[in-house]
Amino acid sequence: MASPDRPQQPDASRTAAAAAAAAGEGHEVAAPGTGSRALLPPTERFATRTAGMTASEIRALFAVASRPEVVSLAGGMPNLAALPLQSLASEVADLVDVDGMTALQYGSAQGVPQLREQICEVMREEGIEGDPNDVVVTVGSQMALDLLTRIFVDPGDVVLAEGPSYVGALGSFAAYQARVVHVAMDEHGLVPALLHEALDALDRQGITPKFLYTIPNFHNPAGVTLAHERRPQILDLCRRYGVMVIEDNPYGMLGFTGETHPALRSYDADVIYLGSFSKTFASGLRVGWALVPPLVRDRLVLAAESATLCPPSFTQMLVSRYLSHHDWRSQIKTFSENYRERRDAMIAALETYLPEGCSWTVPDGGFFVWLTVPEGVDTKAMLPRAVTARVAYASGTGFYADGFGSRQIRLSFCYPTPERIAEGVRRLAAVLEAELDVVRTFGASARTELNRGPQTPSPDTT
Template sequence: MQYASWMEATGEGFISEILKAAQDPNMISFAGGLPAPELFPDQALQRCFQRVFEEQGKSSLQYAQTAGHPQLRQWLAQQHQRNGKPVEAEEIVVTTGSQQGLSLLAQTFLDPGDVVFVETPTYLGAIQAFQGFRAQLMTIPCDEQGIIPEELETMLKQVTPKFLYLIPNYQNPSGKIMGLERRIALLKVAQAYDLLLVEDNPYGELRFEGERYPNLIDLGDQVIYLGTFSKVLAPGLRVGYVVANPDIINHLCQTKEGVDLHSNNLTQRAVLEFLNEGLLPGHILKLCTLYKERREAMVQAIEKYLGDDVDMIIPSGGLFLWARFKKINNSFDYVQETIRQNVLYVPGALFYPDGRVTSEVRLNYSCSTPETIEEGVRRLARAVRV
């Protein structure tokens, strides 16, 4: 078959591979970004779906607005500000997960060869979405708080990108969080160079400790914001959204019409029922309590079994711990051995679009019990010391 040329360059997606590996009952997977299934509010959601069927059954099964269920968009608008001003429902489009938001942005904004700035490292799913439309990804140097504004300005003097994509809160894969002063400095650079920012925030509500910072879109006007219920409710619902100015939203809706007409109408209404019951804050508190415990278990297990052989960034929220092996050169070289040991991580090289070799790995702690985490890290230590 004669597939598009870009598919030959990407090969089979590693995301699909790690999701497959997670299905093996003998495998301890630290590779996926999976929430804890035991905390899925399945009973509450069943009640919400049932209520939608009883009260809105016919309309919930019909075609719907491309931009999303109006009442859900209104609820979302009430949760956000854009440059200090209230957000209107017309500034929101509901997407099939925030991953579709990335794809819609790529399809709407990018021509082949266009430049996109990204963090170093950055989210693998974003790399796939942007490279799928043949964008050229350029990495901006980062420190412990993410993008370095001076480095960004240096790059902007040389190259004009379509936008900068970043995850300020508990970044995937590094787990870093951007401080308030850094956010303000970054926005000043963006304003000076008329740079569009794409702010992806799947993990911002999963805060274990530390200060809560305003989103970039709260502080500046040149921001497109991506949100999702995947990490705070359930990923199988596939409900995400984009916040942006009405002109951008209209263009995204034009793109979305040709993709799926609209996201799942029934599920949007059931999610709205859940939100209107006021259940989300308590549910998020449960998630944060459990994930903090599991993060601590992973940190302790790494210290116990790997000790000084690993440097790690201990996150104050989110789902991931970023680690670097000191005594190996390429973490990709050990993937097959970790599979033989029935444990799986994501090699760090996949998060760098420039193809660099690295000994870093991303480890997920949210989907494993403390006991499983300890056993998994023990297997991991055995694998990398073979």
């Protein structure tokens, strides 16, 4: 630190050496003063946590998937074709006209108060009674999850997640150096007995996981939904072992059967709940939220402030107006019908085209089918050949923190038309057939260096 009586040196000459002399210090300038050192530090000066940051396999696919000749069954982009653009255009014009001075200005770090009230109304659809004061609006629910990891996870801490789990969650967990322990699912979602087993094994090592991260409804990537009777069981187990629960529910309202699944948060007000308008309205606005207990809220708001100061007022107020002036429930119904039609197209195509030995989940909502291919096929190694055949998918390995999933594939039916979905599956089937030909002739080792799947009772392999 400088001493208060240090004289100004406004006219110090232009070289560092002269500046050093002007400092008037008796000591020698230390060794680093070679003058030749670059400003940019060497790679090893990055923080330790960057070691865990690697490009997700899905991200690498985005460039490829955007080529028009490729049918992408890889991404998770919602299909927005049903949005009423004309009425949204006048809505947003009115927002600028009437509320421009607020919409274009900084707002509260916690989010626009009116929107937080409306979010509570939305959550009521799934049985949640929340207080607007406990809602924190974030730039997509991804930001909420990232910040919750920031405020709860020290390096080396254990977090529990379904296996497979959402790739963006695994990215945040890695960024904060969490150790992910996967708990397997079956076709009814997370298996309580296996959760108990994992909790118990950790407890015997003296480890209390920081939280269980779970997607109960229309799981990404697994496409399964947690059976209702399992929900209180899972909460009981977490309570017994003192483990917090983060419930991520971006697809909950996009069911195909008309059935509403009660949120875990509706059983226990201490569950942290993540919601999003990305799939029920528009992902490009990046408006999501967390509903958290007050004790967590204050820290979460502080973390949000340091992350972005505040979420964009503009997009929040647009969502708020949309909820006020539009029949958002009907719009969600329309979206769901579109997705159901696409799900049907994908399942029909899988049944028609896929070779013997494949199995898959049949989702009742959401965006994704989880496919398991025959032994000997490595889905990550196969991907370049699939892209050459003009179909893209997400290899299962991206959805595990531990390298599992090499016999799995996530297929997205959300975005392409039913016709394109059928064509994509047809192409995938041809690639799989060729792959299996090679496996049958030369054995699995010809195609894969390390084939570890199936290793867990993933939803479709039991």
